[in-house]
Amino acid sequence: MKAKEVRQTFIDFFKERDHASVRSSSLIPRDDPSLLFTNAGMNQFKNVFLGKEKAKHPRLVNSQKCIRVSGKHNDLEDVGYDAFHHTFFEMLGNWSFGDYYKEEAIRWAWELMTEVWQLPKDRLWATVYEKDDEAAELWKKVTDIEPERVLRFGKKDNFWEMGETGPCGPCSEIHYYVGEDVSKQDRKQINASPQYWELWNLVFIQNNLNPDGSVDDLPLKHVDTGAGLERITAVLQNKTSDYETDLFQPLTRRLEEITTTQCEDHPVAYRAITDHARMLSFAIADGVLPSNEGRGHVSRRILRRAARFGRELGFHEPFLYRLAETVIEEMGEVYPELVERKAHVEKVLEVEEIKFNETLDRGLEQFERITENLSGETIPGEDAFRLYDTYGFPLDLTKQMAKEKGLGVETAGFEREMTRQRERARSEARFSFDPSLKQWTVVTEGDDSEFLGYTDLSSESFIRRYQESSGHILVVLDKTPFYGEQGGQVGDTGILTGDGFRLEVTDTVKDGDTHIHVGTFLERAEITSERVTAQVEGERRKKITLNHTATHLLHRALKLVLGDHVQQAGSLVGPDYLRFDFTHYEKVSPEELRKIEDIVNREIRNNTELDISVRDFHEAREGGAVAIFEEKYGAQVRVISIGDFSKELCGGVHVKRTGDIGFFKITEESSLASGVRRLFAVTGVGAVEHVARRFESLSKVRELLNAPADEIVDRVVALLEQRKKLEKDLKKRRSSGGGDKLARMLKESREVGNHRILVSRVEEDDLDHLKQVGDHLIEVLGSGIGVLGTSIETKPSLVCVVSPDLVREGIRADDLAKSFGKKLGGGGGGKPHLATAGGKNSKRLDTVLREILDELTLLLKGTDV
Numbered sequence: 001m002k003a004k005e006v007r008q009t010f011i012d013f014f015k016e017r018d019h020a021s022v023r024s025s026s027l028i029p030r031d032d033p034s035l036l037f038t039n040a041g042m043n044q045f046k047n048v049f050l051g052k053e054k055a056k057h058p059r060l061v062n063s064q065k066c067i068r069v070s071g072k073h074n075d076l077e078d079v080g081y082d083a084f085h086h087t088f089f090e091m092l093g094n095w096s097f098g099d100y101y102k103e104e105a106i107r108w109a110w111e112l113m114t115e116v117w118q119l120p121k122d123r124l125w126a127t128v129y130e131k132d133d134e135a136a137e138l139w140k141k142v143t144d145i146e147p148e149r150v151l152r153f154g155k156k157d158n159f160w161e162m163g164e165t166g167p168c169g170p171c172s173e174i175h176y177y178v179g180e181d182v183s184k185q186d187r188k189q190i191n192a193s194p195q196y197w198e199l200w201n202l203v204f205i206q207n208n209l210n211p212d213g214s215v216d217d218l219p220l221k222h223v224d225t226g227a228g229l230e231r232i233t234a235v236l237q238n239k240t241s242d243y244e245t246d247l248f249q250p251l252t253r254r255l256e257e258i259t260t261t262q263c264e265d266h267p268v269a270y271r272a273i274t275d276h277a278r279m280l281s282f283a284i285a286d287g288v289l290p291s292n293e294g295r296g297h298v299s300r301r302i303l304r305r306a307a308r309f310g311r312e313l314g315f316h317e318p319f320l321y322r323l324a325e326t327v328i329e330e331m332g333e334v335y336p337e338l339v340e341r342k343a344h345v346e347k348v349l350e351v352e353e354i355k356f357n358e359t360l361d362r363g364l365e366q367f368e369r370i371t372e373n374l375s376g377e378t379i380p381g382e383d384a385f386r387l388y389d390t391y392g393f394p395l396d397l398t399k400q401m402a403k404e405k406g407l408g409v410e411t412a413g414f415e416r417e418m419t420r421q422r423e424r425a426r427s428e429a430r431f432s433f434d435p436s437l438k439q440w441t442v443v444t445e446g447d448d449s450e451f452l453g454y455t456d457l458s459s460e461s462f463i464r465r466y467q468e469s470s471g472h473i474l475v476v477l478d479k480t481p482f483y484g485e486q487g488g489q490v491g492d493t494g495i496l497t498g499d500g501f502r503l504e505v506t507d508t509v510k511d512g513d514t515h516i517h518v519g520t521f522l523e524r525a526e527i528t529s530e531r532v533t534a535q536v537e538g539e540r541r542k543k544i545t546l547n548h549t550a551t552h553l554l555h556r557a558l559k560l561v562l563g564d565h566v567q568q569a570g571s572l573v574g575p576d577y578l579r580f581d582f583t584h585y586e587k588v589s590p591e592e593l594r595k596i597e598d599i600v601n602r603e604i605r606n607n608t609e610l611d612i613s614v615r616d617f618h619e620a621r622e623g624g625a626v627a628i629f630e631e632k633y634g635a636q637v638r639v640i641s642i643g644d645f646s647k648e649l650c651g652g653v654h655v656k657r658t659g660d661i662g663f664f665k666i667t668e669e670s671s672l673a674s675g676v677r678r679l680f681a682v683t684g685v686g687a688v689e690h691v692a693r694r695f696e697s698l699s700k701v702r703e704l705l706n707a708p709a710d711e712i713v714d715r716v717v718a719l720l721e722q723r724k725k726l727e728k729d730l731k732k733r734r735s736s737g738g739g740d741k742l743a744r745m746l747k748e749s750r751e752v753g754n755h756r757i758l759v760s761r762v763e764e765d766d767l768d769h770l771k772q773v774g775d776h777l778i779e780v781l782g783s784g785i786g787v788l789g790t791s792i793e794t795k796p797s798l799v800c801v802v803s804p805d806l807v808r809e810g811i812r813a814d815d816l817a818k819s820f821g822k823k824l825g826g827g828g829g830g831k832p833h834l835a836t837a838g839g840k841n842s843k844r845l846d847t848v849l850r851e852i853l854d855e856l857t858l859l860l861k862g863t864d865v
Contacts, residue, residue: 001117003233003247004334007063007092010227013112014061014094022062022635023617024335027286028295030632034165036295037067037283041093042167042203042224044632048097049167049205051219053512055097056635063229064091065282065335069298076302077396080272080309083234083241084197087302088279090229098220102172103138105202105223109174110143113200117236123177125190126150129158129170135204139172148187157191160203160224167218168209174200176235199235200227243271247330251277254326259313269309276306277323278331280349285341287569289583290352291673301394303349304356308397311360318353321346336621343565344583348675351585355674356392363391367398371405381413388414440465440476443530449515450479453492454612454653457481457536463498466527473503473527475517481536482517484510487628488571489548489652494536495522499529541653543575546661546683549610549642549654550600551578553664554681555626556646557599558582561592568628569676573652576686580679581672588669588677600664603645607659611641617649625649663687742773742780749784750853752860755806756784759853761846764790767797767836774799774834785811785856787820789849791842796824798837807832811859823848 001009011021025044029035032046041064047053069076069087078085096105113119126145128135130152139150152158161168177185179195190196205222207215230242237245243252251274252263263270283299290300303320310319324345332339370383379402387393399409443463452459461477468474475496482505485491491508502522509516517534551571558566562584570581588596615623620639626648627633633649640654641647655661665687668680682690698709707715741762749758758781764770770790777786778801786801798820802813817828817835824839 001233001236003229003245006117006233006236007090007229007334009116010092010112011061011063013116014059014108017059017108019059019061019094020057022060024062024064025632027065027067027283028288032166036298037069038064039066039068040064040224041066041091041226042095042205045095045097045224046166047512049218049222049224050208052514058097058099059095060097061094062092063334064093066091067279067283069279069302076305077399079275080268082194083243084228084231086230086242086275086279088275088282092227092229092232094223094225096223098222101221101223102135102202102204103142105204105225106135106138106172107142109200109202109225110145113174117232119176119235120182121145122182123185124149125175125177125187125196127153127158127173127175127190129172130154132158132170132172132204135170135172151187151190153191160201160205161209165209165211167205167222167224168207168215169203169205171201171203173198173202178235178240197231197235199232200225243274248274250330251323251326254323255313258319258322259315261313266312269312272309273306273313273320273323276302277320278327280306280320281324281327281338281345282331282335284345284348285335285337287567289348289569289673289675296673300352301396303352304360304392304394305397305400307353307356307360308401311364316357318350318357320353321349324349337627340626341567343563344567347565347585348583351675359391363387363393366391367393367401371402371407374407377406378408378410381410381415382417384409384411384414385417388418440467443527444478446478448476448478449484449513451481451483451515452479453481453483453536457538457541459534461532461534462530463527463532472506472518472520475503475519475527475532476514477517477532477534480508480515480517480534482508482515482534483536483541483653484508484515486510487650487652488551489544489573490575491518492536492541494534496532496534498527498532500524501526501528503527503532540575543684543686544573545653545655547575547578547681548573548650548652549640549658550661550664550681550683551580552640552642552646552648552650552654553600553603553658553661554578554580554596554679555582555648557596557603558584560599561595562588569672577667577680577682580681581676582679583675584677585675587671588679593666593669597664597666603642604658604661604664606643607657608643608645609657610654611639612654613639613641615639620649623647665690742776746780750857752857754783755860756782757853757856757860758784758786758788759849759856760787761789761849765792767792770797770799771834771836774801777801778803778833785816785860787816787849787852787856789845791845794842796826796839796842796845796848798824798828800828800830800835800837802833804833820848820852823851 015021025038027038029038029043032043035043041062048055067088076087079087113124114121124145126139126149128150136150136152139145140147158171158173160171175190175196176199177196203224205224206218208218209215230245230247233245233247234242239245242248252270255270255273256262280299280303288295288299290296290303306320328338328342367387370379379398384395384398387398388395395411395414402409442465446464448464459479459481461479464476464478466473466475482492482494483489485508493507494505496503496505496517496519501524503519504522505517505519507518509518551573555568565583567583569583572579614636617633617635617637620637621627624647625639637649638651639647640650642658662684664681664683666679666681667690670678672678702709702712705712705715745758745760749756758777762773770788773788781801781803783803783805785806787798789796789798798817800813800816800820802811812832813835814830814832817830817837821828821837821839824837824844825841826837826839828835828837830836
């Protein structure tokens with residue numbers, strides 16, 4: 001049975017039992033900051049388990065793409081060294097949301113395993129949580145498993161937690177014996193021997209784990225199961241390794257084709273590379289770009305781990321993007337986002353690997369030097385950090401190479417160095433809240449947050465509940481015209497008016513499907529009625545609408561001008577401007593920006609009527625609608641079509657016709673991260689005002705230069721050239737005069753034995769030039785020490801130089817500069833042969849120079865003893 005048949009059989013089995021099939025969610029958890037990656041099938045249903053959202057269907061089934069490389073679930077260091085650990089895998093799962101529970105979950109799992117897949121019962125074992133008597137009895141009651149094959153284990157093995165916090169509960173696992181001799185099975189080896197593979201985990205979610213470690217009962221009991229497709233496929237195909245299945249063999253064959261090696265000669269490298277190629281392809285397709293932070297850092301680590309294994313196979317040029325092509329060919333039918341973003345995935349992998357290859361060889365040489373000179377069996381943390389900081393080696397890559405040599409790495413020292421270097425980013429100041437911190441005051445019962453804002457800017461609504469948080473009043477309505485921040489579009493503002501009170505809404509945010517109006521009282525500081533009039537600020541909404549539709553036009557124009565590899569990587573749609581982040585590996589030229597603007601404005605002039613429809617997700621995608629990385633889509637989606645020019649899935653608000661936008665102007669283009677560019681743009685009146693301001697500035701420049709508009713550029717270029725020539729002449733005069741000054745000063749220097757001391761005050765207005773004079777002084781000083789002092793903008797500065805022979809004897813310019821700087825009320829530092837110092841009070845400069853001369857005289861007398 002091929003892997004695709006295993007996947008489909010699982011889904012069909014549960015569809016026959018009234019489960020609705022849902023597609024895999026993104027590898028980037030959209031509503032859970034506690035997770036870097038989606039690591040289980042249940043992640044997308046966390047709010048359902050917590051009671052924040054209602055399930056669209058009480059029973060669901062799917063195959064979920066997952067990554068486990070960090071935090072609680074981290075398999076990275078095992079990948080390549082055994083038969084079944086992976087960074088990326090597919091989790092087959094079926095769910096019940098307050099519907100069926102343990103009995104059905106256990107019975108159906110046994111039925112699928114033994115009757116549909118026909119796994120031999122004498123190789124299967126079931127484990128339950130030691131305190132879960134109910135599950136233990138059900139295994140014996142609703143299946144024909146031999147009673148002695150039902151085992152109890154503690155919390156470590158049979159109590160499931162999604163992360164540090166969140167839904168959790170006891171679980172029951174199904175294990176399969178893969179050994180050759182069935183008669184040699186031993187119950188004591190379950191969860192202990194690699195000959196017993198865990199195939200399926202049936203989680204009975206009935207608790208919520210709090211940050212303090214305590215657990216609460218959830219409102220309803222749920223079932224969440226997870227069965228790894230890779231491992232089940234290996235069993236059904238009678239393989240002893242996941243890597244021998246048809247999920248990995250096409251990659252293995254491709255790797256053998258593009259190199260002269262064979263898998264059997266390099267099994268660890270082949271397993272690691274093929275696994276990492278799958279993980280990277282899926283992660284990049286879902287919007288994860290290699291970087292130095294968060295999930296991007298994890299992605300970069302894995303790419304570099306794969307690239308290093310590639311050297312073992314003789315690769316010195318990028319090769320991972322060639323494997324990505326095979327991943328997409330094999331998996332694209334099930335996961336169409338791979339096909340849609342093929343060019344983007346391959347380009348990211350190629351560019352990242354080129355960047356790493358530039359330093360990899362030098363890093364490997366440095367690693368060899370470190371290990372050759374090692375006195376013990378552990379690489380110091382400082383050396384591991386230098387490999388990371390200078391050569392881009394992630395810590396786990398260094399640990400991997402050390403392991404191959406039988407060495408360890410001092411991780412504590414590495415972390416100390418990392419902590420010293422790390423700069424903590426400051427989060428943007430904005431209103432934030434946790435609606436679970438305080439008890440809501442319930443006003444009326446019923447469903448909430450029916451959104452009317454696509455057609456209406458006002459409504460008569462009932463208040464469902466409210467609370468006070470961080471000085472704001474949070475209000476939830478039964479229906480609302482206010483758009484909650486989502487998909488890059490900012491939340492609406494406006495007014496809620498009730499009987500005797502008015503509330504200014506300063507923001508609207510979403511918690512699951514609930515719109516929360518954040519505001520402050522304008523009149524009377526309490527809510528006194530059930531009903532309110534909800535009024536959105538119309539002019540602000542209109543501006544947002546223009547900018548949102550413009551992002552769709554911009555996205556398409558970027559692809560037309562720059563290429564199909566361009567993907568939206570983020571956006572912010574506000575009333576005053578739009579911000580658009582996109583994948584591209586070089587600066588967008590002025591000519592390209594002009595073409596992009598021209599295309600967008602052409603579509604605006606076409607005044608095309610927008611077609612907005614609600615369709616089934618798969619139907620919309622098959623019809624060519626573009627899905628965005630950062631979005632979370634339901635089964636039914638809104639499709640925004642702009643003629644034949646653009647078709648995207650979007651839940652935001654839009655104009656009726658493109659002509660409503662009026663005018664579009666890009667105001668800024670910059671780099672956001674490696675492989676990501678950022679554009680700012682304005683529309684409508686804002687765009688007209690922007691152009692008017694720029695024209696006013698141009699007119700002022702024209703007046704200052706006394707030149708026609710079409711000659712301004714030439715005039716500015718001429719002025720810059722003139723300035724450059726003047727600076728060059730000034731520098732030349734300074735340099736030519738410096739030699740004469742030094743010659744005069746050297747005649748007045750003090751000789752101490754075989755050494756010379758020059759301490760003098762000079763007139764310089766630039767520290768860089770003072771250092772240049774110091775460089776000249778070293779050349780003519782011979783054996784000795786020189787200290788030159790000056791006052792720059794009322795503050796004293798020194799340059800200290802020490803001849804090479806004295807540096808070898810332990811006299812360092814940086815040490816002297818630190819000491820002399822303290823005398824001036826400051827500090828200093830630099831290199832052993834040349835350093836600088838500075839202070840706060842120039843009035844002490846002459847006195848300090850005299851003290852320095854005496855100290856250096858005593859110092860050099862000591863060297864001649």
